[in-house]
Structure formats: structure tokens, C-alpha cells
Amino acid sequence: MRRILFAFLLTLCALPARAGSTTVAVAANFNEAATAIAAAFKAATRHEAVLSFGASGALHAQITQGAPFDVFLSADQERPRQVEEAGLAVAGARFTYAVGTLVLWSRDGRATLGDAALKAAGLRKLAIANPAAAPYGEAAIDTLQALNLYDSLKGKIVQGASIAQTFQFAETGNADMAFVALSQVINRTDGGRWLVPENLYKPILQDAVLLRTGEGNEAARAFFTFLRSDDARFVIQRFGYETKAPR
Amino acid sequence: MSALSDIWGPVVLTIELAGLTTAILLVISTPVAWWLARAPSLWKEIVGAVLALPLVLPPTVLGFYLLVMLGPDGPGGAIASLWGARTLAFSFTGLVIGSVIYSMPFVVQPIRNAFAAMGERPMEAAATLRASPWRAFWTVAVPLARPGFLTAAILGFAHTVGEFGVVLMIGGNIPGVTKVMSVAIFDFVETSRWREAHLLAAGMALFAFVVILAMSLIEKRMGRPAS
Missing domain, CATH: 3.40.190.10 (Periplasmic binding protein-like II)
Structure with missing residues (x-):
């Protein structure tokens, strides 16, 4: 036990001082995938992604009221679009990170x-x-x-x-x-x-936006970029989603 | 679905739930409070502490236990199977069970305090006048404890109206069955229907104000602290 603790402290010391942190609002369905991505993200960049989970509607309501999230991973396209139109997200950055089943x-x-x-x-x-x-x-x-x-x-x-x-x-x-x-x-x-056969429901296109609060945060921008990386897409597919080819 | 029925439905359901819960609690709590108020022993303190747990526990703890207990693997599921259901969760009955547990300390405590404040004297006096304990209880103890009962009823009702976490966890958001006011507000906020959320929330705030005002007026008029 003590050795594990020691090793843990050692890793903490090894982290560069400039490792940042970003808060991400995540639709509940993406919980496990986002957790895995955050781990891969940390391994790749040393930045910490702090995840908050909820229904897309609940997260959206919180974001419109100034919740301190940097990135919003919704389970739909409508709410990210509304956030963008309200000027709360970086315009033009919205993309589909996963297609749900x-x-x-x-x-x-x-x-x-x-x-x-x-x-x-x-x-x-x-x-x-x-x-x-x-x-x-x-x-x-x-x-x-x-x-x-x-x-x-x-x-x-x-x-x-x-x-x-x-x-x-x-x-x-x-x-x-x-x-x-x-x-x-x-x-x-x-x-x-x-x-469920795909012809029975409208495709569940899940969009991500970089929120204005995250624009100046290096870790937030890095996470948003990382989400489109091959590493992240591999994780996303592993959890049963399809991904779209990056534009 | 019209906006009016979206608001009115939950209001009626909440009043039904709180009313029924309060009635059940008054019946259960009276003997319990009587027993707890007489000659304290360690046993009674332990029972009293168990009954008071919902005061301190987060509603999620209660909600989680209830979800398991009411489900097919718990006693609730066994009871539900009597009429062919699998679970008591997602039903009005389930909400009543949850509310009775959740609001019980708010009803037991004021009645217990009222009985305790009365002391042994009135009952002894009644006994010397050859009143049976049962008769003395109804004609002496209960009237003396009336402010405690009133406080208990108001607090029990109000606290059930204010219930949210437990209902969210075992309710399933079914209009007319488990969608009470607090859950309806949560729903309206989530779905950006803020006009309706504002209406209901303002109504709840007004209700809470009236309840608290009524409580202090009762305390004043009865001339003794109610709890």
C-alpha cells in the first residue's frame, strides 16, 4: 500500500506544472466512453478533463445559465446548435463526435x-x-x-x-x-x-461544442481537438458508436 | 397536452400525496410519539434516532434503498405480486410509502414534544378521577397536545410537498401517477419551458411562506413553543 502511495506521489511530481484542467459537460449516454477518453487524453497531454454527467436537456439549461463548462458533449444536434446561436459557443467549431445506437x-x-x-x-x-x-x-x-x-x-x-x-x-x-x-x-x-433497426428511428447524431468559457483554456481546446483524433475515435467506436470522418 | 393541465395535474397529485401521507402519519405517529415521550429509556432513544434518520440522510440514500426494497428483489415486489405487478416503484402507492418514511420525523417530533411537555401530572389527575387510561388519553392528553398535532400536520404536509429526490429516484415521471410538483419543475427547467417552471416555483415559494407564517402564528396563539 505504502509503495503504491509513493509511486502515486512520484507521478504527481513528474507532471509538468503547466498541466491544465478543463470541465466537460457530458450527455449521460456517453459516460463510459468519455471516462475512457479522459484517461487517454490525460496520458497524451497531461491535462485533466473533469467530467459532469446529466441529461442533455439538464446540461443545456445549466449552460444557458452560465455553468462553468468548457466543452459540451450533447446527445443531439439541436441543443449544441442552440448554444452556438445564443453566442455561448465558439462559432463554427461544432461537429458530430458520435452517432448513437x-x-x-x-x-x-x-x-x-x-x-x-x-x-x-x-x-x-x-x-x-x-x-x-x-x-x-x-x-x-x-x-x-x-x-x-x-x-x-x-x-x-x-x-x-x-x-x-x-x-x-x-x-x-x-x-x-x-x-x-x-x-x-x-x-x-x-x-x-x-x-433496434436503424430504420425505426432518426439517427442519433451527437454534437460537441467548445463553449466560450473554454476558448481561452488551453486544456479545453486540447480536449476538443483530441475528441477528433484517431485515438479518441477508436475509443468511441469501441463503446458502440459510429464516428464520422473528420471534415 | 395543454400548458394548464401540465401544471394543474402535478398540483392536484401533490396535494393528494401530501394529504394522504399526512393522514397516515398522524395515525401512525400518535402511538409512537406517546410511547417515545413517556419515561425515557435507551431503547426509546434508539428507536427515536432511527425514526429521525430521514432528517439527516440525503434523499438519494432513501431513494436508493426504496428502489431496491420496492423492486422485484425486495419486500415491495412481493407485495406488488399480490395484484400481479412486479414492483411498487413507479406507483402512487410507492410514493406514499416513501413519503411516509421521509416525512415521519416531522410528524413524530412535534407530537412527542407536546406529550413530553405535558408531564405525568394530567394523566395522574385523570387516573385519580377514575378515568381509564384510554379515556384519559383521548380526553386529557390529546386535547393538551393539540398544538403539537397541528404543527405535526402542517410540517408533515409541507415536507411531503417539498419532497424531490426520493420521488425522482422511484417515481419514473408518470403524469397523474408520480409526476408531482417538484419533479414537474425539474422537467420544465430541463426542457426549457421556463414560463411554466416560474409559475410553479413561485407558487411553491408562496406556499412555503404561508406555511412558515402559519406555524409562527400557531405558536404565538397557543402560547407555547410548538416544537
Whole structure:
């Protein structure tokens, strides 16, 4: 133990004094990927990325009220665009860092049956993210409507405040199934999942913006650039997202 | 969905939840407070401390435990299976259970204090007049403790109205079932519907002011500290 502590202190000393820090607002679905990227970012640049997670809507509301975030990784395009239009983000820097995939997940194996599981009589509670605040919730509604199941399942829907809470509803078994992001369950071996066919919902294009508060912060600019690097894109893909070729 | 029903629905639901919770709490808390107020022993202090835990615990702790307890792996799920459900979470019943636990100290404490402040004398006097303990309790102790009951009812109601974290964690944001005022405000803020958020928030602020004012007026009129 003492040796580990010593090694840790040694690493601290080894860091250059100019290593900076940046605060990043991250949509809840990107939690694990962002954590992995922050680690890679630190290894590459020595800068620290401090991550705050929440539903895109909640983060957006905070940013419009002057929350001290440098970078905003939303789960949609609409909110970053609004932030940009409000003059809170560096104009022209917005780009799509990830394209999300919607999955149906259950603690038991039933979700693998896909739309048949949604039609089955045993379904009592279906968790989705609040569609007004989280794009994955919107995609879940799209899917149910495309399958002509929305009206019959409306009474069984429970909403999580974010996609993270939505997953937790199903993970604790309080909901039978949940529409979540592939990234949340990609590393799990338990439960069952069904990749929702892409023609059932609008593509979940997730945009990033460099906020004005981060413009003068070297670490923030570095993180924003790093997000487009091959290293970062490799991590993003590993968590079940697609990435767009850099413009 | 019109803006008016978006606001009015949560308001009605909140009043129903707080009203039912307060009624249940008054029934449960009276014997508990009576027991706690009489001749203190270590046991009673321990029980009293357990009941007071929600005063100190973050709502997330309570919300987390409730989510597990109400779910299919906990006792709540076993009860829910009686009528074919899997969980008590996401239901009005679940919210009532959560609120009763969460608001209990606010109801027990004032009643307990009122019983304790009364002392042994009135009950002894009633006994010498051959009133049965049951009759003495209702005709002597309860009337004497009336300010405590009033304070308890107001605090229990107000605290349930002000509940947020627990409901957010076990509610599932279902309009008409679990979407209470505090959650509706959170929702309005998240979705940039600030006009509605302002309306509800201002209403809550006014309500809180009225409650606190009423409390101090009761204290004054009854001529003794209510808690």
C-alpha cells in the first residue's frame, strides 16, 4: 500500500506544472466512453478533463445559465446548435463526435426477442429516457411509433430523468425492459439486448461544442481537438458508436 | 397536452400525496410519539434516532434503498405480486410509502414534544378521577397536545410537498401517477419551458411562506413553543 502511495506521489511530481484542467459537460449516454477518453487524453497531454454527467436537456439549461463548462458533449444536434446561436459557443467549431445506437435491454433474456418482447403480454413496465430532455428517449418513442406499439404501450412507460437512470430502472428489475444506448450495455455479459433497426428511428447524431468559457483554456481546446483524433475515435467506436470522418 | 393541465395535474397529485401521507402519519405517529415521550429509556432513544434518520440522510440514500426494497428483489415486489405487478416503484402507492418514511420525523417530533411537555401530572389527575387510561388519553392528553398535532400536520404536509429526490429516484415521471410538483419543475427547467417552471416555483415559494407564517402564528396563539 505504502509503495503504491509513493509511486502515486512520484507521478504527481513528474507532471509538468503547466498541466491544465478543463470541465466537460457530458450527455449521460456517453459516460463510459468519455471516462475512457479522459484517461487517454490525460496520458497524451497531461491535462485533466473533469467530467459532469446529466441529461442533455439538464446540461443545456445549466449552460444557458452560465455553468462553468468548457466543452459540451450533447446527445443531439439541436441543443449544441442552440448554444452556438445564443453566442455561448465558439462559432463554427461544432461537429458530430458520435452517432448513437438505440438498444432494448432487459435483465432477463427477453429483450433479445425484440419487437416480439414488446408485444408480449408479460411486459408491465417499459423504461425510456424522458423524451423531452434526452434524445435516446425521443428515439425510443420514434421506435414505438414506427412499430405501431406506442398507443398500446403508453400506459406502461416510465421515464428516467436521464438515460443512466433509465438503465438503472431496468437493472434493478423495477422495469422489465428499457430503451438505452448501446454504449451502456456493450460491455455487459448479463441480460439480453436487441439492437433496434436503424430504420425505426432518426439517427442519433451527437454534437460537441467548445463553449466560450473554454476558448481561452488551453486544456479545453486540447480536449476538443483530441475528441477528433484517431485515438479518441477508436475509443468511441469501441463503446458502440459510429464516428464520422473528420471534415 | 395543454400548458394548464401540465401544471394543474402535478398540483392536484401533490396535494393528494401530501394529504394522504399526512393522514397516515398522524395515525401512525400518535402511538409512537406517546410511547417515545413517556419515561425515557435507551431503547426509546434508539428507536427515536432511527425514526429521525430521514432528517439527516440525503434523499438519494432513501431513494436508493426504496428502489431496491420496492423492486422485484425486495419486500415491495412481493407485495406488488399480490395484484400481479412486479414492483411498487413507479406507483402512487410507492410514493406514499416513501413519503411516509421521509416525512415521519416531522410528524413524530412535534407530537412527542407536546406529550413530553405535558408531564405525568394530567394523566395522574385523570387516573385519580377514575378515568381509564384510554379515556384519559383521548380526553386529557390529546386535547393538551393539540398544538403539537397541528404543527405535526402542517410540517408533515409541507415536507411531503417539498419532497424531490426520493420521488425522482422511484417515481419514473408518470403524469397523474408520480409526476408531482417538484419533479414537474425539474422537467420544465430541463426542457426549457421556463414560463411554466416560474409559475410553479413561485407558487411553491408562496406556499412555503404561508406555511412558515402559519406555524409562527400557531405558536404565538397557543402560547407555547410548538416544537
